[in-house]
């Protein structure tokens with residue numbers, strides 16, 4: 321079902337400050353950043369300089385709006401690990417397989433994630449207290 325750990329996501333109040341911290345402290349570099357209006361986030365993907373393309377990345381997630389999932393997470397839990405994202409080749413197939421096992425998916429249909437990936441989430445109460453994201457990367461041409 322899962323082909324890789326795509327990324328882990330950390331909720332942060334200030335994206336630029338978090339990027340600077342991870343660059344200066346751990347030597348990570350930004351590979352991508354974007355605003356995702358639907359998800360209410362300003363986000364950046366980081367990786368270690370030697371990592372191959374496709375290696376697990378670190379996603380920094382800052383809230384765009386007070387009613388966003390990240391703003392709510394920061395209010396409740398403070399900054400920290402917010403999600404674990406598994407890479408899949410076919411998000412609909414993964415959704416069906418997990419639904420068949422009785423897990424709740426947050427969306428009826430996949431939505432748009434980082435870099436035009438297609439995503440959904442497993443409810444954290446059905447995955448051991450972890451918000452699990454399913455990510456089908458966009459095809460690279």
Ligand code: CMX
Nearest residue numbers: 359361381389390392402403426433434441444449450451
């Ligand atoms: N990890 C683990 N548990 C979490 C959680 C998280 N990130 N967020 C909430 N929970 C827990 C809550 O603590 C709560 O537990 P208790 O009932 O024991 O208190 C429970 O889940 C349900 O909480 P809720 O109040 O019903 O739901 P929330 O309003 O907190 O929303 C969730 C939770 C997962 C539905 C919401 O955050 C969501 O829709 N997430 C998916 C979208 C998202 O995270 N987008 C940002 C990232 C975008 C991207 O990756 O591209």
